[in-house]
Amino acid sequence: MTAPARTPADAPPAPGEVLLRAEGLAVHFPQRGGPPVRAVDGVDLEVRRGETLGLVGESGCGKSTLGLALLRLVEPTAGRIELDGTDVTALGRRELRGLRRRVAMVFQDPYASLDPRQTIGRIVAEPLEVHGLAPGRAARRARVDELLAMVGLDPSFRDRRPHELSGGQRQRVGVARALAGEPELIVCDEPISSLDVSIQAQVLNLLVRLQRELGLTYLFVAHDLAAVQHVSDRVAVMYLGRIVEVGDTARVTGDPAHPYTRALLSAVPVPDPPAERVRRRIVLSGDVPSPAAPPSGCRFRTRCPDAFEPCPHVDPALADLGGGHRAACHLHGVVGTPVDEAGAALLDDPA
Amino acid sequence: MTALDDTPAGPAEAGQVAAPDEAVGARGLLRALLRNRLAAAALVVLAIFVVVAVLGERLAPYGRNEVSSADKLRAPSLEHPFGTDQLGRDVLSRVLIGAEPSLRVGLVAVGIALVAGVVLGLVAGYYRGLVDDVVMRCMDVLFAFPAILLAIAVMAIRGRGATNAMIAIGVVYTPIFARVTRASVLTVREQVFVRAARSIGAGDLRIMTRHVLPNVAAPIIVQTSISLAFAILAEAALSFIGLGTQPPEPSWGRMLADGRGFIQDAWWMAVFPGLAIFAVVLSFNVTGDALRDALDPRQRSAIESAAGRG
Ligand SMILES: Nc1ncnc2c1ncn2[C@@H]1O[C@H](COP(=O)(O)OP(=O)(O)O)[C@@H](O)[C@H]1O
Ligand code: SF4
Ligand SMILES: [Mg+2]
Numbered sequence: 001m002t003a004p005a006r007t008p009a010d011a012p013p014a015p016g017e018v019l020l021r022a023e024g025l026a027v028h029f030p031q032r033g034g035p036p037v038r039a040v041d042g043v044d045l046e047v048r049r050g051e052t053l054g055l056v057g058e059s060g061c062g063k064s065t066l067g068l069a070l071l072r073l074v075e076p077t078a079g080r081i082e083l084d085g086t087d088v089t090a091l092g093r094r095e096l097r098g099l100r101r102r103v104a105m106v107f108q109d110p111y112a113s114l115d116p117r118q119t120i121g122r123i124v125a126e127p128l129e130v131h132g133l134a135p136g137r138a139a140r141r142a143r144v145d146e147l148l149a150m151v152g153l154d155p156s157f158r159d160r161r162p163h164e165l166s167g168g169q170r171q172r173v174g175v176a177r178a179l180a181g182e183p184e185l186i187v188c189d190e191p192i193s194s195l196d197v198s199i200q201a202q203v204l205n206l207l208v209r210l211q212r213e214l215g216l217t218y219l220f221v222a223h224d225l226a227a228v229q230h231v232s233d234r235v236a237v238m239y240l241g242r243i244v245e246v247g248d249t250a251r252v253t254g255d256p257a258h259p260y261t262r263a264l265l266s267a268v269p270v271p272d273p274p275a276e277r278v279r280r281r282i283v284l285s286g287d288v289p290s291p292a293a294p295p296s297g298c299r300f301r302t303r304c305p306d307a308f309e310p311c312p313h314v315d316p317a318l319a320d321l322g323g324g325h326r327a328a329c330h331l332h333g334v335v336g337t338p339v340d341e342a343g344a345a346l347l348d349d350p351a
Numbered sequence: 352m353t354a355l356d357d358t359p360a361g362p363a364e365a366g367q368v369a370a371p372d373e374a375v376g377a378r379g380l381l382r383a384l385l386r387n388r389l390a391a392a393a394l395v396v397l398a399i400f401v402v403v404a405v406l407g408e409r410l411a412p413y414g415r416n417e418v419s420s421a422d423k424l425r426a427p428s429l430e431h432p433f434g435t436d437q438l439g440r441d442v443l444s445r446v447l448i449g450a451e452p453s454l455r456v457g458l459v460a461v462g463i464a465l466v467a468g469v470v471l472g473l474v475a476g477y478y479r480g481l482v483d484d485v486v487m488r489c490m491d492v493l494f495a496f497p498a499i500l501l502a503i504a505v506m507a508i509r510g511r512g513a514t515n516a517m518i519a520i521g522v523v524y525t526p527i528f529a530r531v532t533r534a535s536v537l538t539v540r541e542q543v544f545v546r547a548a549r550s551i552g553a554g555d556l557r558i559m560t561r562h563v564l565p566n567v568a569a570p571i572i573v574q575t576s577i578s579l580a581f582a583i584l585a586e587a588a589l590s591f592i593g594l595g596t597q598p599p600e601p602s603w604g605r606m607l608a609d610g611r612g613f614i615q616d617a618w619w620m621a622v623f624p625g626l627a628i629f630a631v632v633l634s635f636n637v638t639g640d641a642l643r644d645a646l647d648p649r650q651r652s653a654i655e656s657a658a659g660r661g
Contacts (some may be wrong), residue, residue: 001440033390068546073550075566097552097554098552100549100551100552101551101552104550104551109543112542112543112544113544113547115565115566117562118561118565126548126551127552130552130554131552176548177551178551180551181551258420
């Protein structure tokens with residue numbers, strides 16, 4: 001269960017190999033006096049070694065919950081999570097610690113995610129202590145300095161406390177803490193969205209550089225496509241607890257297959273003037289339905305400009321459109337799980 | 352675009368405003384207390400109290416039970432500034448010597464309550480669920496009894512004497528520490544930094560002791576100061592009714608009880624130990640309130656913004 005030693009020689013690992021796979025993953029939060037909140041509700045996802053997978057969707061669609069579930073920081077209600085082929089949903093206490101060394105997380109809010117009572121040095125050293133890395137005071141201190149240097153912070157930050165730091169500096173500390181356990185995968189949960197616009201690019205560039213240098217794999221969460229399309233190899237689009245489209249970034253942004261992805265893209269300004277002129281804004285009508293009571297069939301149907309007959313009756317499957325590009329929409333053929341008899345009759349290929 | 356926006360970085364500003372309070376160390380805290388004149392006076396009284404309790408016997412002009420039958424019930428004079436009691440003992444000496452059992456019983460009792468209450472409150476608030484229900488219902492039951500009645504009940508089981516008084520008072524004040532701790536733990540456990548600690552593999556014990564406890568320390572410190580006041584009062588009350596410190600050892604509560612019978616003829620016998628109790632209890636209370644103000648960021652910023660506007 002130990003992370004493989006990382007030498008420059010194996011730095012860019014063979015792409016394509018699946019590092020993490022989620023199948024039918026669900027996280028439901030019980031609610032007093034009502035149906036559970038289905039924050040994550042049947043997610044299938046693959047993260048390949050060495051890639052950046054962007055995960056986008058509106059606030060509240062379940063991105064953070066999905067990320068937390070991958071580290072078992074919230075307990076999955078159903079489904080499997082495999083890391084290198086091992087199911088992590090059944091891990092005991094000690095193995096869980098090993099999982100949290102191999103998979104790390106950078107949190108959205110750098111103000112809330114650092115303990116205000118601890119010094120930066122202690123915050124960054126904590127994973128070292130927990131996992132018994134760099135044993136001994138001197139070695140630990142040297143490693144903390146090294147980690148701080150990796151994220152562009154002077155060793156003098158070691159003795160400061162979070163409140164003395166700017167938002168960007170704090171998030172660098174958050175990154176250093178995530179790196180301390182020498183993880184393979186880092187879940188970056190909107191790591192720059194609460195930072196000043198002027199420093200967002202710096203932190204983003206830092207993350208990109210660290211990935212290249214350390215051969216890291218990222219699950220990069222963002223609420224809009226613009227933020228991830230330049231750093232992601234592949235993009236997964238999430239809506240109301242489900243992945244609705246996934247594929248290579250160029251395919252998903254250049255030829256979106258799901259109406260929701262198109263709506264997200266229409267909100268992204270295009271730098272190319274002719275393209276900007278033809279870009280039509282698709283304004284989504286209506287509010288996001290409650291994840292406690294998602295619409296029947298396709299969850300997007302209440303806001304979808306293209307909704308048609310089978311949409312309320314058949315829950316669309318994430319079907320392959322070729323080249324690893326997948327989308328869950330009946331416009332590409334009515335496949336999925338019928339929710340009633342009408343739906344069963346509407347299937348393209350009734351079994 | 353609005354529909355696609357995530358929540359703005361609201362907490363950023365709040366984090367910055369609250370930050371200076373998190374930095375308040377012991378020295379900063381003392382400075383804040385001394386700025387408040389009432390608190391400064393209370394701290395002086397408490398400092399004198401501690402010095403007297405430590406030096407007691409050596410400061411006293413007469414021995415603790417030195418009897419002079421010629422000097423029975425003498426009014427305050429140069430020779431006996433606080434007068435003498437019915438056996439001819441010097442009241443000033445006995446008040447000075449009586450500081451030690453007061454402080455010792457108070458400190459030990461509050462120490463017991465602090466340790467037991469904080470551990471129970473921390474575990475209950477951190478784990479929630481069944482542990483929380485069981486622990487806190489037990490605390491509720493203890494809390495439902497009037498304090499002195501409960502202390503008397505404990506002493507009825509364990510017998511009289513100073514040691515049992517400490518245990519009794521400790522039991523009585525455990526629930527309040529458990530409640531104060533649990534209430535703060537409930538908010539701290541939901542903080543992102545706790546989740547972040549878990550994300551790097553930290554276990555429950557580590558999270559409780561290194562992340563939760565330091566962040567709930569402020570209200571516990573305040574409660575400690577206030578409880579010291581009540582514990583000293585409780586010790587005096589128990590000694591007054593004959594359950595606490597046993598004669599002939601000097602004790603403020605016991606002296607008050609003895610003086611009661613002579614209040615018409617020798618007011619000094621009851622008044623001086625009474626004043627000593629009053630001064631110490633009031634000082635601990637004032638210090639507790641001042642600590643609360645100094646440690647509570649909301650209250651402090653409210654005061655500061657009011658001052659700014661004024
Ligand atoms: N601990 C929780 N208890 C109950 N509901 C929760 C909890 N955490 C998240 N939710 C709900 O789950 C949904 C998804 O939340 P989240 O994963 O934070 O979304 P995102 O990160 O995409 O903004 C939201 O409706 C949110 O209110
Ligand atoms: S399945 Fe229907 S409702 Fe859902 S996205 Fe496709 S067209 Fe729209
Ligand atoms: Mg989120």
